[in-house]
Amino acid sequence: MLPAKTKSRSFRRKNIRTPGGKLVIHYSRRAPAKLKCSNCKKELHGIPRKISSKFKNLPKSKKTVSRPYGGNLCSICSRIKLKELRQ
Amino acid sequence: MGVIYVPFVQGLNLRSLDNKMLMDIGRVCIKIAGRDAGNYAVVIDNIDSNYVIIDGYVRRKRCNIKHLEPTSNMLKITKKASTEEVKKALDTIKIKVKKDQKFIKNFKPKKDQEEVKKPLKKNIIKNNAKK
Numbered sequence: 001m002l003p004a005k006t007k008s009r010s011f012r013r014k015n016i017r018t019p020g021g022k023l024v025i026h027y028s029r030r031a032p033a034k035l036k037c038s039n040c041k042k043e044l045h046g047i048p049r050k051i052s053s054k055f056k057n058l059p060k061s062k063k064t065v066s067r068p069y070g071g072n073l074c075s076i077c078s079r080i081k082l083k084e085l086r087q
Numbered sequence: 088m089g090v091i092y093v094p095f096v097q098g099l100n101l102r103s104l105d106n107k108m109l110m111d112i113g114r115v116c117i118k119i120a121g122r123d124a125g126n127y128a129v130v131i132d133n134i135d136s137n138y139v140i141i142d143g144y145v146r147r148k149r150c151n152i153k154h155l156e157p158t159s160n161m162l163k164i165t166k167k168a169s170t171e172e173v174k175k176a177l178d179t180i181k182i183k184v185k186k187d188q189k190f191i192k193n194f195k196p197k198k199d200q201e202e203v204k205k206p207l208k209k210n211i212i213k214n215n216a217k218k
Contacts, residue, residue, distance in 0.1 A: 066122040079119045083156050 037074035047071055110139050110152055115160040115180065118145050120153075128155065129173050132166055142173045 005011050011027045018024055031049040036042065046065045048055070055063065064071040069078040114130045123145040132140040134149065141150045147170060162176045 067120070068125045075120065078124070082117065082119050082125050085125070 035071070037077055038072055039077040040074060042074050044071065044074060109157045110155070111161070112166055113162040113164050115143075115158045115162060115177070116141070116155040117158065118150070118154060119156050127177060129162055129164065129177060130155075131164070131168060131173070140167070142168070142170050143177055144174070 005027060006025075010030060012030050014026045014028070016024050016026050029051050032051065034049060035044045035047050037044060044065075048058070048062065050058070067075070067078060069081060073081060110130055110133065112130055112132065116128050116130065118124050118126055118128050118141070126144045128141040128143040128145045128150070130139045131142050131147075134140065137152055138149050139152060139155075141148065141155070160180055162173075162180075164172060164176055168176075
């Protein structure tokens with residue numbers, strides 16, 4: 001009997017032809033949604049789309065952007081924010 | 088030195104002004120881009136119309152003018168001054184932002200709360216026995 005995860009559509013399906021000539025289905029988790037800038041809703045760079053179980057094993061530098069507001073605001077919005085904080 | 092300073096207004100482009108006037112030696116700036124963003128820097132040297140050398144509470148390095156936000160403060164320092172001299176001069180100005188503050192992202196003010204001592208088990212048993 002197939003495992004229960006084959007019913008769930010949160011798993012992505014991929015048809016793969018094996019070296020023996022068979023067609024097999026491979027199941028894998030869908031990638032989470034892209035992160036967006038909280039101000040202008042643009043997609044953020046520098047943050048990988050991974051499942052939380054694999055994301056937590058990454059080093060800190062690969063999970064965030066080292067700038068203040070990194071991983072939350074895009075570079076243009078953070079510049080505007082930092083200029084406002086000057087006064 | 089007749090330096091014109093225009094305060095920051097959203098949508099107003101500072102670059103339309105003369106960059107040489109704004110980015111003279113001794114100009115106090117705020118770094119906007121990169122991992123040192125939000126910290127105070129001082130212009131030490133001019134390389135060309137686009138690049139300057141900065142120092143202060145940032146790494147001493149070459150920097151694009153677009154990554155700096157000039158303030159109204161000027162310091163009296165020599166060309167290519169050492170980091171100690173620059174930091175001393177910066178401390179004379181009253182700056183609101185903390186020096187080495189990795190601010191905003193991980194900034195949490197410390198709470199001045201006294202630790203509450205838990206009563207020992209012996210005392211609880213004794214008090215219960217009295218009742």
